[in-house]
Each structure stands twice: as structure tokens, then as C-alpha cells.
Amino acid sequence: MTLSRSQLEQIRADAGADAVPIDFAKMASWSEVEAAAFFESGGDDHGPPPALQMVMDDLAMRFVVNCPAEEQESFERLLFQVEAAFWFYDDEYREIWPHSFPCFTLLQFAQKLFEMCELLKPFAARTSELYEKFRQYKIQIPTCGAMLLDQSQTKERLPVPEKLEAGR
Template sequence: MASSTPSAEVGEPPSLQEVMDDLAFRFVVNCPAEEQASFERLLFQVEAAYWFYEDQYREIWPETFPTYTLLTFAQQMFKHCELLAPYESQTREIYTAFTQYKFKIPTAGALLLNASCTKVLLVRSWYGKLWGFPKGKIDCDEDMPSCARREVLEEVGYDISDKLDPDAYVELQLKQYPTLRLYIIRGVDEDFDFITQTKKEISAIEWFKIKDIPLGKDAAQDGSRKKGFGMVAPYIIKLKQWLTEHKKAATDARKDGKRAVASSEVQKTSTVKAVAVAAPAGMPARRKAAQATWSESQVRVLQAQPRKERKGHPFLDFTFTTRRVLSALDVAA
């Protein structure tokens, strides 16, 4: 069937069968062959169809179409889609295997810090009250930095490309959760207008002072404004350690640099480079024997003196007289 994005101008809502046919056509039947190679990959397409259903059809006709969980939606999709229908009786088992597979997929995101590294940007999920970081699961054939850039741009509308250092990150694998790597992005403008590019994923985007984020049991305690930071706390602890180590390394590097400069200056002032002063042609042997090696400082002092007051090597007492030279040339001619 021909499909088009539903809109408020469509008028009467389509039937549930038509909706499922549209979603199957958009996300399952026409998905790349590699996405159909396993149920784990295929369920990602079903999940994408689920969010489209929530963001489009239910957004326009909330009272017409039922609310589903991802599992109940998958059951409907397996029932209506010809490609999936042969496996309808296995939907629950396939879904369980999919959720287990998802938890093994690494996740990447970012810790966005202000210029002074005293504040961090947090996001709150659409359906919950927990605070977290802009992040998401890595796509097939995607590396961690690329995943972090994509997810941060989608969730808060900020491009971290110019500030992302692939070696600056904290990483943890908490119990029952996949590995999460958060790249440390410093120097983010606090006045930037953060706007999520997704629907029904992010309900709030706020700056928090790092020192004010609870790190103990208070992070998940009921009845206080500290509630909701339970998933954030372990990464903030790692962030603080990273900032401390980075600050110490930067301080040590500055000290080493100053010591190197000071040592170089001392070496310059204590080492006098010798300048050999050549004897003029025809100088008597006894004067050649008395020829000295002059230092640069001695040469500068002598050259600064009036000619009559100079005492030392005859080469430094030389005066070029144009009149005498021209007269000598006339005689020679």
C-alpha cells in the first residue's frame, strides 16, 4: 500500500490494520537485508516502528489508537506483518532474546562541562524522573566517538565534534547494564540553546553544579530534591577523579616547562661563545703568536669604544678611509 506520514489534516483516522500495514511496509518489509539476518536486528526495526506509532499516529489520534508496550506492539506487528506472521507464536521468546541482546550493546555519550568544569549537563527521560547523560546505543559498524556525536546531537542539539578527544572519557559497566562510555567535553557555552531533536525521549535538559550532585545513598533517596541521581553518581565520581588527575598533570607540565625555560636561560648566560679573530695578512710572526681568542662580549665592548681608546687586537682598530683608497687606485692606474 502507498504510505504517507500521517498529519492532522488527514481527517478520519485509518484503521489499526492499515496502520500496522503502513508500519510493516516502512520498517520491516523494506529494511536492508542485513537487518533481516537475525531476529535481534529485526526487532530493532520493530522498535523503530513502535516509536513512529507513538510519535505520529497516537500523537494525532490519541483516543483512537491503543497504548502499547514494546512487547505488546511487537505481538501486534508479528500478527499483522506477513514476513513475521509465521513466528507469531514465538513473539515473546524472540522479544526476551532481543532485550538480552540489547543489554550487551555498548552505549556512548558525553559529559558536557562548562568552561570552568564546575557544571555538567544532564537530561531527564520522558517517562521517568531519573537524571542521566545524553547517550545511546552504538549502531552496527559505528565506532564509539561517532555514536557519542550522533546521540548528543539528537538528544540536546549540540555538536561535540570540535571538542571531542577520543582519549578523554570515563567508562563503567554497572550491574545489569551495558558498558557506557562518556566522552568528556569541556568548554561548552552555558547559554547555548539546548533543544532535543527527538520526540518523547527527553523531558528536561539542565545544568547542574558538579559539587551539588549527591554521590551517596541520597542520590536515590525518596522525599528530597536529591532524588533521581542514582544512575549519575558513579560517573560523576569517575569524572571528579579524571578532572583531578588532569589538573595535576597540567600543573606538572607547566612546572616542567618553566624549569626547562629557566635552565635554558641559565645556560645561555653562563656559556660564552668564543669568537676567533683572524689576523690581517702580512702581520709579523710575533704578533700572530700574540693573537688572542676574543669572546662576543669582549668584541662588543671594544667596538663600542671610540677608536683612539681601543686597546687590543689590531683588527679591531681598523679604519676604512675612502679618500686614501681612491688615491691609491689613482697611483696604481
């Protein structure tokens, strides 16, 4: 499908990116999603988004296949690598192309990665079970935190990152 100049102008207006120039010769062959991603990024041309399979292959290579051998000794440890891949996916791919890739929970992401990664594929049917064991393991690990108090120190506010509020 070819985008018309008026369609590109509308997509640019919808993204609130009126200052971003339209290169019609270059953009005419883009999809609406690609054009929206370009304008929403303020004109940073990262090109069209890669296919989800390519993204998952990249993440599998970065975080699972090439991780240290000791990280592959147990699923609890391996799922920390999957979690790192999840945050990379969310912070990089979804940030650059927000409308091109699905918004996953960590479990959904793990299921998709297990389905698409050759190393993990034999265990794909057990992803939910492995994830639950990982969650149980993870809550046993001490972490640091903070508590915000009002001046009288009688009320507290527990900040929750936006992504967690959205069901993550």
C-alpha cells in the same frame, strides 16, 4: 452516529480549543474520537484515523518488509526495525490521533505487529521469547549517555523520558 452542534461544541471545549472553528457540515458524520483528535490537534485536519490494520501494514512495509536484507538475517537485528516502527507509531500516529490508537509497550507493539504482518506472522507465537533475546542483545551494545550533577558534584540526577516513566 451523527454528532450534534452542541456535542461538537462540548468536545471542542473539553479539548480547550475554543478558537478552532466548527465546520458542522464536515464534522457531523465524525465520531467523538475523531472530533476530539481534530480539536486536540488545534484544528489540523489529518482526517479520520486509519484502521489499526492499515497502520500496522504501513509500518510493516516501511520498517520490516522493505528493510535491507542483512537486517532480516536475525531476529535481534529485525527487532531493531520493529523498535523503529514502534517509535514511528508513537511519534506519528499516536501523536496525530491520540485517542484512536492503543498505547503499547514495545513488547505489546511487537506482538501486534507479528500478529498482523504476513512476513512475521509465522513467528507470532514466539514474540515474547524473541523480544527477550532482543533485550539481552541490546543491553550488550555500548551506548552513550550523560549524567547531571549539582554544583557541588556530590549529587546526580538521572533523567528519565516521560514515556519511560509511564512503563515503557
